[in-house]
Amino acid sequence: MDCFGVKLCFCLLLTSAIFASAARNTIPLSGDKVVLAAEGRSLMASIEDYSEPTANRGHDPPSRTRGRSGKNGGGRRATRPKSPITTNLLLTSLSHFSTANQTPAVAQPSGLGPTKPNEKPRVVVLGSGWAGCRLMKGLDPNLYDIVCVSPRNHMVFTPLLASTCVGTLEFRSVAEPIARIQPSISSAPGSYFFLANCTGVDTETNEVQCETITAGTDALDPWKFRISYDKLVIASGAEASTFGIHGVKEHATFLREVHHAQEIRRKLLLNLMLSDVPGVSEEEKRRLLHCVVVGGGPTGVEFSGELSDFIRRDVHQRYTHVKDFIHVTLIEASEILSSFDDRLRRYAIKQLTKSGVRLVRGIVKDVKPQNLILSDGSEVPYGLLVWSTGVGPSPFVNSLGLPKSPGGRIGIDEWLRVPSVQDVFSIGDCSGFLESTGKPVLPALAQVAERQGKYLANLLNNISKAGGGHANSAKNIDFGDPFEYKHLGSMATVGRFKALVDLRQSKEAKGISLAGFVSWFIWRSAYLTRVVSWRNRFYVAINWLTTFVFGRDISRI
Known part of the structure; x- marks a missing residue:
């Protein structure tokens, strides 16, 4: 048979x-x-x-005699009934065995329905960046149920992200879990965090459509669900601007997320090890070890400074065979650090040049797998290309049928509301003041997003206390003073023990500007105190001390 x-x-x-x-x-x-x-x-x-x-x-199950006495004594174990x-x-059960290898049935659409009048109103926050996390931290969980939808479950402390690329800091030192920022997310019955992307907003029904984030071959297939909101805050941020240049998304690496820093570090260390393999030509070594940074803003300058210090202090000691082939080029279309004082910009140029960074003024026209082409036709070979030319609206923001401000951001009024719809707010890099407000579009800075989040948290708390927390119930409530932004200054590092501190409120205003070691000490002290939790402050301080004493960790993990 x-x-x-x-x-x-x-x-x-x-x-x-x-x-x-x-x-x-x-x-x-x-x-x-x-x-x-x-x-x-x-x-x-x-x-x-x-x-x-x-x-x-509630009663005990039938007895399971395991001893060798009683009715079934004589050395024989009792028989179970x-x-x-x-x-x-x-x-x-048989059906389960026969269909174990079949495709499971598709689950019906689900989600969070509208809240009832006797329940706490629900605030839905899209995003977990500076703006969204500062908002959630300030919201009163006794007044609202807080629901966060984001493709990441942490906030990235972006000012220190460049330091993780070369091992000055560990990656977890700059990642702050959302549950630590707002504990009710993981403890309150009506508050949740969903690892998902928002795919649409229905302002007529006060719902957002979401799709889960899955990764890996063994992960669940993504599925869709809906969330009803009483107040919606769009804080989804922006994406790196490529200006439509061919090949940027395929061949360049951005520096906005932790996984970007991990990718840069792995590729940098891989190129160092590959260039040391016997048989690799000198020309190929120069290409592999040529690190090109496009964008002369604070991110590009800080990364170039960290990279040059890594080369001088660590590569020269641990990769002596290829130390003469590695170099850094910073490409900027106009002036580096254009928002800083002229004296500080000249100091930055001097320090970067002194540390071995080659400064090139030019416009990138095309990016290929192993080289990029500038507007004058010259080719620049590279082994690592980091793109940091600013940010622009994300595809999600572009897809929303909401009014837009100059630059394509979501248009908001003085109270950070989207004026054409009810109960919808927007903060952070994805939003900008409408022209009708007479206010300029604010720069995409962490301090702007953080202060908008703090302001909106206080505003929503006051609205709920006044009885306007539920959907369509805040029409006759006084919103109080509008949002006002006051620039606190700018800081950037330009290498080992060197930094810039510009405390002017605007480029045209007068104020204090410092450069050198004192500025570097101020920069480190300021950002150490701005790290969200004491846990991560301790990690950052220990990482800095370890790097200073023992050097950077160059393990490729």
Whole structure:
């Protein structure tokens, strides 16, 4: 008999045994095991309280004598009482065995429905950046249920992100879990964090459509769900601006997320090790070890400074065979650090040049796998290309049917509301003042986003206290003073023990500007105190001390 015939006979015998067992009238099963024998083979199925009558609930299950005394004494173990199994239950079990390898049924659409008048209103926050996390930190969980939808479960402390690329800091030192920023997210019954992307906003029904984030070959397939909101805050941030240049997304690496820094570090260390392999030509070594940074803003300058210090202090000691081939080029279309004082910009140029960074003024026209082409036709070969030319609206923001401010951001009024719809606010890099407000579009800075989040948290708390927390209930409530932004200054590092501090409120205003070691000490002290939790402050301080004493960690993990 072939294998199929054996299996068929086994199934028929097993089915007969099942119906015979179902016909018996004995003690109900409660947490026990049933052994079905057929052709010398047994099937062990563990069943938990499926057919336990109501009268038996809360009582102990039938006794399971494990000793060697009593009725079944004499050295023989007691026999467990047999129990009946309902036909439907066993047929369901068989169905489970026969369909184990089939595709599971698709779940019905689900989500969070509208809140009731006697329940706390729900604030839905899209994003977990500076603006969204500062908002959630300031919201009163006694007034609102807080729901966050984001593709990451942490906030990135972006001012220190460049330091993680070369091992000055560890990656977890700049990542702050959302549950630590707002504990109610993981503890309050009506507050949640969903690892998902928002795919649409329906302002007519006060709903957002979401799709889960999954990764890896063993992950669940993404599914969609809806969330009803009483107040919606769009703080989804922006994405790196490529200006439509061909090849940027395919070949360049951005520096906005932790995984970007991880990718830069792995590629940098990989190129260092590959260039040391016998048989690699000198020309190929120069290409592999040529690090090109496009964008002369604070991110590009700080990364160039960290990279040059890494080369001088660590590469020269641990990769002596290729130390003469590695170099850094910073490409900027106009002036580096254009928002800083002229004296500080000249100091930055001097320090970067002194540390070995080559400064090139030019416009990138095309990016290829191993080189980029400038507007004058010159080619620049590279082994690592980091793109930091600013930010622009994300595809999600572009897809929303909401008014837009200059530059394509979501248009907001003086109270950070989207004026054409009810109960919708927007903060951070994805938003900008409408022209009708007479206010300029604020720069995409962490301090702007953080202060908008703090202001909006206080505003929403006051709205709820005034009885306007639920949807469409805040029409006659005084919102108080509008949002006003006051620039506190700018800081940037330009290498080892060197930094810039510009405390002017604007480029045209007068104020204090410092450069050198004192500025570097101010920069480190300021950002150490701005790290969200004491845990991460401790990590950052320990990482800085470890790097200073033992050097950077160059492990490629």
